[in-house]
Each structure stands twice: as C-alpha cells, then as structure tokens.
Amino acid sequence: MKRDYYEVLGIPRDADTLRVKKAYRALARQLHPDVNDHDPEAEQKFKEATEAYEVLADDERRRIYDAYGHDGLRGGAQAGGFGGFTDLSDIFESFFGGDIFAGGRGARRSAAVRGDDVGLQIEIELEDAAFGTNREVEVELLDTCGECAGVGSTEASSIHECPECGGAGSVRTVRRTAFGQFVQSGPCPNCRGEGRVIEEPCDTCHGQGRAYRTKTLAVDIPAGISDGQRIRLNGQGAAGLRGGPPGDLYVQVAVAPHRHFTRQDDDVFYSLHLTMVQAALGVKVTVPTLDGEESVEFPPGTQPGEVKVLRARGVPRLRRSGRGDQHIMVNVMIPRDLTGEQKDLLGEFDSCCGDEHYSRKHEGVFQRLKSFFGA
Numbered sequence: 001m002k003r004d005y006y007e008v009l010g011i012p013r014d015a016d017t018l019r020v021k022k023a024y025r026a027l028a029r030q031l032h033p034d035v036n037d038h039d040p041e042a043e044q045k046f047k048e049a050t051e052a053y054e055v056l057a058d059d060e061r062r063r064i065y066d067a068y069g070h071d072g073l074r075g076g077a078q079a080g081g082f083g084g085f086t087d088l089s090d091i092f093e094s095f096f097g098g099d100i101f102a103g104g105r106g107a108r109r110s111a112a113v114r115g116d117d118v119g120l121q122i123e124i125e126l127e128d129a130a131f132g133t134n135r136e137v138e139v140e141l142l143d144t145c146g147e148c149a150g151v152g153s154t155e156a157s158s159i160h161e162c163p164e165c166g167g168a169g170s171v172r173t174v175r176r177t178a179f180g181q182f183v184q185s186g187p188c189p190n191c192r193g194e195g196r197v198i199e200e201p202c203d204t205c206h207g208q209g210r211a212y213r214t215k216t217l218a219v220d221i222p223a224g225i226s227d228g229q230r231i232r233l234n235g236q237g238a239a240g241l242r243g244g245p246p247g248d249l250y251v252q253v254a255v256a257p258h259r260h261f262t263r264q265d266d267d268v269f270y271s272l273h274l275t276m277v278q279a280a281l282g283v284k285v286t287v288p289t290l291d292g293e294e295s296v297e298f299p300p301g302t303q304p305g306e307v308k309v310l311r312a313r314g315v316p317r318l319r320r321s322g323r324g325d326q327h328i329m330v331n332v333m334i335p336r337d338l339t340g341e342q343k344d345l346l347g348e349f350d351s352c353c354g355d356e357h358y359s360r361k362h363e364g365v366f367q368r369l370k371s372f373f374g375a
Contacts (some may be wrong), residue, residue, distance in 0.1 A: 005065065009056065011056075024050070027046075027049040107240065114237040120137060120252070122135060125255070129253070130175065132220075132318060134221065148204070152211060161197075165191065169191065170191045172185045194242070219231060219251050227254060261326075265324065269329060271329050278298070279301070279303070285298070294313075303330070304328065310326040310327075
C-alpha cells in the first residue's frame, strides 16, 4: 500500500512548490544511499521521497493526484528508476547543480513556459483621462481550458509517460564521424518534448491544456493618464504551458481629440474668439473648462495673442498631487465684407482715434524694434 505523498515529504496538502522542494531537498540529503549504506532501507526511502516530490512539484500531476489519488497516476507518474528521475545525475542536477555523476542524460522534459503577453487599445475622452474612469474590455486569448482544467484530458487514466523518451521529453542520438563521436539531444518526436502522451485528449483544447476564449476584464484608468500610455494587468494575459504562469495584459490608452481643448503635459489650451469691439471695450464671457463652464472677464484693450491663465483648471498630475493650468489664448476677429456705411463709421473712428490709443505695451522685443525703425 503506497503511503500518501504529502505524508512522505512531511508537508500539508496546501504546501506551495517552494515548500515541496525544500522538504525534498532535506530528505534527499538525509536518505541518499551513498551516505546511508549502513541502512538497508535507505534506498527504498529515497525512491519513495523522490517519487513523491516528482508528483507534488508538477502542477499537472499534483492536480491529478489530488483528484484521483495513486490510481490516477498509475502507468504515468511513477515510471522510471527513481519515480520519474531516470538516474542520479537528473536528481542532483535538478537540486544541487551540475552533473554529479558521469553519463547523465541531460535536459529533462520541457520546462514550464510563461504565457504570452497580450495587448489591446482603448479610446477614452479627455475628461476620462483627466479624472480617471473604469472600463470593461473584452479580449480573446489562450486561457486554461475549462473542460479539463488545463490537464489536457478529462480522463486522468489516459495520460501516460512517453515510452520513447521515458518521460524526459528529449532523446539523444549518437553520430560517429571521422572527427569522433558526437551526441545530439533534441525534443522527443513522439511527445514533442512534453514527456507524456494522451490517449484521449480533451475535445475542447485537443490535449494542449489551453483554448481560446473571450474574457471580460475591468480596467481602472488612473486620473492624469496621457495618450499612448499603457496599463498593465498582471497575470491577465495568455495562460502558460506545463504549469507556467500566465502572461500580462497591456492596455494602451488613446485619448480622443477634444472639441475645445488641446493638451500639453498637464496643461490644457483653449482658443477664445473675441470681436474687435469686445477686445477694445472689454467683455465678460463664459468659457468651457474641464470642470464645467466658468465666467471669465477680459479688460478693455485686450490684444490679439494675449493669454489668460486659469490656475489649477488643467489635468490632475498622474499619481501626484496638484493640477495643471488652463491657458485661454485670445484671437481677435476682424470683420469682412463691410457695407459702405460700416466703412464710413470705421473711417470716422480712425480719424478721431490717435496713435496714443493703440498701446504697444504687449508687443515683444522684436516687434518694438520693427516699429522703431519704421518697418
């Protein structure tokens, strides 16, 4: 009657892989036949501990064992000289590094592989980028098969160790040439490096343990995010192979053009059109902001190109306190297609308005030099 594998290693049933490895490492050093030749049962105990480790350290075999016990693994998990380890070099290479014994078979079956990262793009409005929002996204990716729970078959008894490679996942061939003997190692062609064969593969994933499906995920978009930035959802990418961890999902944010504002860093810019009369006499107008409409007053004599700044009306700083500003850029509109009467009125105004009414205090240095030299 086989002992329970968890009892053999002296660990609880919820022990993680690291604890499984630590428990076996301690037992391997303690029970190895080479250091316990005085104990006739040492070799059998060592094989028992190795067999328990190989099952509990492998996510797929452990799932089968937890569900079906020793019967579920019969014919698959225990083949080989020491559980699934085919020689001592495999054991010590796995735990202590290097080939302790000559003649080791080298690499065992293909290792766990992390799943691929997946990317998608979503478009949001500037207000959503400024203040943050939550979005649900749909993504199609390779996920753990729901039919077989990633094992590859709904019948545990149909999973067996590959007879060609003995569960190693790789085979070696020897070539003799004029320069000597060469040993080549490559994936086993029978099991394609898996180390196992499935007689009755899952109908959904065809034995791969993964299948495409559409997932709906919630994405938390932080306040202050910029166009082109990415949000990473850890572990939400494609499922891994052979018990490997899943990849990540990267959501790239595209901020749609706004009908009022343009954004530069954390500041927003708004163009305001005033008539020449409004600019000359002064005016109070309502302008849009990210927080809603706001009344802004412009003094008499407002010049084209002047900028009024509304402090802290821009975009909140990403993961920092404070906000940018809103810059209101003034554009003075000049009338076109004037009637004769309108032209006469403007002519009268021009004749009674001296140069002293045209302030140049807002002109830049180059414009002042141009005026001084009569250009």
